[in-house]
Every structure is written in C-alpha cells, then in structure tokens.
Amino acid sequence: MAPTAQKVKLIGSEFDQDIEFIDKSHKLDDGEHDISDERKSESNIDLAKYEAMKFTPRIRWPDLIVQVTLHLVTIYGIYLILIGEVMFFTIVFVFATIYTSGLGITAGVHRLWSHRSYRATLPLRILLAILFTVTGQRDIYTWALDHRVHHKYTETVADPHDVRRGFWFAHVGWLVLTPHPAVENRRAALKKTSVDLIDDPVVRYQKLFFIPLFLLLNVLIPVGIPMYFWGETLKNSFVVSFVTRFTVTLNIAFSVNSFAHLYGNKPYDRFIKPAENPMVSLAALGEGWHNYHHVFPWDYRTSELGRLNFSTKVIDAFARIGWAYDLKAATTTMIVKRSNRNGDGTYGDVEQSEPVNIFK
Ligand SMILES: [Zn+2]
Ligand SMILES: [Zn+2]
Numbered sequence: 549m550a551p552t553a554q555k556v557k558l559i560g561s562e563f564d565q566d567i568e569f570i571d572k573s574h575k576l577d578d579g580e581h582d583i584s585d586e587r588k589s590e591s592n593i594d595l596a597k598y599e600a601m602k603f604t605p606r607i608r609w610p611d612l613i614v615q616v617t618l619h620l621v622t623i624y625g626i627y628l629i630l631i632g633e634v635m636f637f638t639i640v641f642v643f644a645t646i647y648t649s650g651l652g653i654t655a656g657v658h659r660l661w662s663h664r665s666y667r668a669t670l671p672l673r674i675l676l677a678i679l680f681t682v683t684g685q686r687d688i689y690t691w692a693l694d695h696r697v698h699h700k701y702t703e704t705v706a707d708p709h710d711v712r713r714g715f716w717f718a719h720v721g722w723l724v725l726t727p728h729p730a731v732e733n734r735r736a737a738l739k740k741t742s743v744d745l746i747d748d749p750v751v752r753y754q755k756l757f758f759i760p761l762f763l764l765l766n767v768l769i770p771v772g773i774p775m776y777f778w779g780e781t782l783k784n785s786f787v788v789s790f791v792t793r794f795t796v797t798l799n800i801a802f803s804v805n806s807f808a809h810l811y812g813n814k815p816y817d818r819f820i821k822p823a824e825n826p827m828v829s830l831a832a833l834g835e836g837w838h839n840y841h842h843v844f845p846w847d848y849r850t851s852e853l854g855r856l857n858f859s860t861k862v863i864d865a866f867a868r869i870g871w872a873y874d875l876k877a878a879t880t881t882m883i884v885k886r887s888n889r890n891g892d893g894t895y896g897d898v899e900q901s902e903p904v905n906i907f908k
Contacts, residue, residue, distance in 0.1 A: 652679025
C-alpha cells in the first residue's frame with residue numbers, strides 16, 4: 549500500500565499555504581520499522597561483517613591541529629570578552645551572525661538539501677547557501693551526503709558519528725579520526741543515489757568555489773564589518789568575530805550529534821538513541837527534537853507543533869511569500885500511532901499538529 553498524502557490548505561488572514569501531510573502508518577500496521585525498512589533495501593552492504601571487523605582509527609593530525617587551535621583561540625576570545633576588551637557592538641554582531649547563519653544549516657543544508665522536506669525557489673536557495681557558507685561547515689554537498697549516511701545507518705558502524713563510540717567521538721572525534729571503512733563504503737554508495745544534490749547549480753557552485761567563498765564569507769567579511777563600521781581592532785575582530793564565532797557555531801552543530809543522541813526522552817521511539825533535548829533545540833534553532841526527527845526525517849518541522857523551533861517559523865515565513873513550498877509533514881494520526889507503538893510513554897504534552905493554522 550502506498551503512503552497516503554493529503555494536501556491541506558492552511559488559510560491565514562493574509563495568505564494561503566499548502567502543506568502535504570503524509571501518512572505512512574500502514575508501515576506500522578505491517579509491523580515494519582521505517583529505518584530498518586530502508587536498510588533492508590540496501591542489499592549491497594553486509595553491516596554485520598563490518599561490525600565484526602577489527603578497526604583502529606588513526607588520528608588525522610592536520611584536522612586535530614585545526615580543531616585544537618580553534619578551541620584554544622576561542623578560550624582566548626571568551627577571555628577577551630570577559631575582561632571587557634571587546635566592543636559591545638562586536639559581541640552583538642557575533643551573536644546575531646551565529647543565529648542568522650545557523651539558519652543556513654537548519655533550514656538549508658539540513659531540512660532542504662539533506663532531507664528534501666520542502667522545496668525552495670532559487671533566491672531562497674542562494675540565500676541559504678550564503679548563510680551556510682558563513683558558518684564555514686564544509687560544502688553543502690559533503691555535509692548533506694554525510695547527513696544522509698548518518699540517517700540511513702544511524703548507530704551502526706556505517707554512521708559517520710556513531711554515538712555508540714561515545715560522546716566525544718560523536719561530538720568532534722569523528723572529524724579528527726580516519727573514518728571506519730563502512731562509512732567510506734556508504735559515502736561512495738550514497739554518492740550514486742544523491743545526484744539530486746549535484747543537480748542543483750547552487751550546490752554545484754558552492755562546492756566548486758568553496759575555498760574563496762569560505763575566505764570571503766567566513767573570514768574577511770565577519771572580520772571586516774566590526775573594524776569598518778565601529779572601529780574594532782583587527783586582533784579582536786579576528787579572534788572573536790572569526791575564530792570564536794566559527795567555533796561556537798561548530799559546537800552548537802556538534803551538540804546535535806552528541807547531546808541530542810544521548811540525553812532526553814523518547815516519545816516517538818524508545819528503541820533508538822536520538823532524544824528530545826530542549827537545550828540543544830534552544831541553541832540549535834529547533835534541531836534538538838531529535839527523537840522526532842529520526843522517526844520522521846522528511847518532516848520539514850523536525851518536531852511537533854508547540855515545540856520551540858525557530859527554523860520552522862522561518863520556513864513558514866518563506867512559505868508565506870512563496871519562496872518555500874511543498875512542505876512535508878507527518879499527520880497526527882501517524883505520530884500518535886508511532887508513539888503508542890514505540891514511544892517511552894512521555895508522549896502527550898504536545899499540541900495537535902494538524903490541521904490547524906500554524907501561521908497564526
Ligand atoms: Zn542524528
Ligand atoms: Zn537530519
């Protein structure tokens with residue numbers, strides 16, 4: 549039986565918006581699990597063989613040195629802020645940049661490119677690509693590909709940041725160690741099925757010009773603005789507006805892979821590690837509702853309504869002006885069914901998710 553999809557027109561006072569509510573409850577009725585169902589279709593990898601393999605990762609020294617340097621300079625940046633050395637406007641600018649550029653990760657490389665949970669017009673894709681590049685977190689293609697591998701093989705040896713290897717491995721260790729052969733195998737396999745990414749010219753050009761774009765958007769402009777507009781010193785601007793901002797943003801993103809994969813309740817599926825973590829959601833613009841997200845990764849909201857989720861509000865705002873469209877969301881029936889079946893019993897203190905007007 550095919551998934552049922554229902555287009556619901558949400559009528560607001562000033563605009564109409566279509567959201568496609570999708571119900572795949574039949575899979576639950578059949579006793580199938582979404583994630584294991586996907587894995588079954590992947591017949592070209594023997595995960596058990598890879599799980600049994602003896603593997604000792606090596607340190608990738610250049611990456612380790614970069615991470616250690618970034619974090620040491622960040623400690624110095626925080627010290628400069630605490631002793632009052634840094635101008636107030638610079639601190640406000642850094643804070644605002646962290647949270648504006650963060651949308652390039654949440655609404656951009658995550659919900660749009662990795663999960664295709666909605667579609668975006670060219671101007672919105674360009675805007676999200678620029679914001680994502682400001683965060684400096686590699687190119688869209690590499691990030692989205694790794695994220696797809698993470699979702700498809702969560703908590704297996706093929707998961708790039710497999711949380712079974714511990715908090716620190718999931719947080720940052722995976723970026724400074726050589727990947728497990730199973731991860732490399734799946735990265736190569738998903739490259740073949742992720743042609744949609746490279747078909748997008750925005751993704752292609754951002755990848756092609758990543759280094760000059762990184763230097764311009766993550767270094768030169770953030771360092772230049774505080775110096776030019778309010779006379780911040782080069783040293784302070786470089787340390788706080790480049791290194792500290794960059795490292796803080798990295799750690800917020802890392803927290804989704806570490807904290808939100810270890811700490812929190814599991815209203816939708818108690819058999820997986822991803823959990824509902826309000827603190828991560830607060831820091832990461834709504835990305836900490838990770839139990840929900842791993843159960844319904846194709847839902848543009850990454851959480852039920854009523855949850856703190858700034859990125860969803862932003863996507864909704866772009867939907868109002870027609871820049872975001874084909875928003876996909878799970879039906880309440882499907883969510884409740886899944887919670888009753890697999891949840892840890894904490895489901896219930898959330899609002900109804902459809903079909904209410906989410907824009908009022
Ligand atoms: Zn995850
Ligand atoms: Zn995801």
